Amino acid sequence: MNQIIETILNHRSIRSFEKDRPLSQEQIQTIVESAQAASTSSFIQAYSIIGITDKEKKTRIAELANNQSYVENNGHFFVFCADLHRHALIGKMEGKEVEPSIESTEKFMVALIDAALAAQNAVIAAESMGLGICYIGGIRNNLEEVVKLLKTPDRVIPLFGIAIGYPAKISGQKPRLPFNHVYHENVYEENEQKYIDELQEYNEIIQKYYEERTAGKRNDTWTSQMGTMLEKQSRMYMKEFIEGKKMNLR
Incomplete structure (x- = not known):
């Protein structure tokens, strides 16, 4: 056991942060650089991170994410995006026909995986600094509105947010599957x-x-939770939305 493993195994979601205590610019940069240090498939680096500092934007994102207060009240809010927009620009720069490739299901999966790997690195870095985190999948409730708010171009899909800050209350740690x-x-x-x-x-x-x-x-039990949740169809617009953003999943 070492300090890194202890940090990883001590993870829990934090949903109550100290108010009016923002992260420093140095902390933000360290977290993002830690994210960038994650493995990336074939060096594609198919993700981007948007930091939300505008209070009105944070309030609106919180509303879109089922009015979760900790989306609005935290030290910093990050949005992780699958991003193949820059790769379309590379095609123009290099005179290469890249569209069939970057519109493939494979490259979409690469972008999802790259973003997830980067995010988990960011989380471990933040937790190693004594900060708390909470992943926010609720931004996918209405991606059309999120895209307008963040002005993300085609081939950029906001996947999830991460609220990071100084914990005001330490949550219990949920037991994982055996x-x-x-x-x-x-x-x-x-x-x-x-x-x-x-x-x-x-x-x-x-x-x-x-x-x-x-x-x-x-x-309640885990299987009863999952059964109830999965019986309810949610975010079923996603395939059409992704295709509309020129990720046609060929």
């Missing part, structure tokens, strides 16, 4: 009954966590 449910060796586990048994065990762990955290007011 190691042997996530880790497969050589081949994928095919025994469905084994899966179900492990999920039942995990349900008991999650129930206990909620009961202790809420003094018995909540005792």
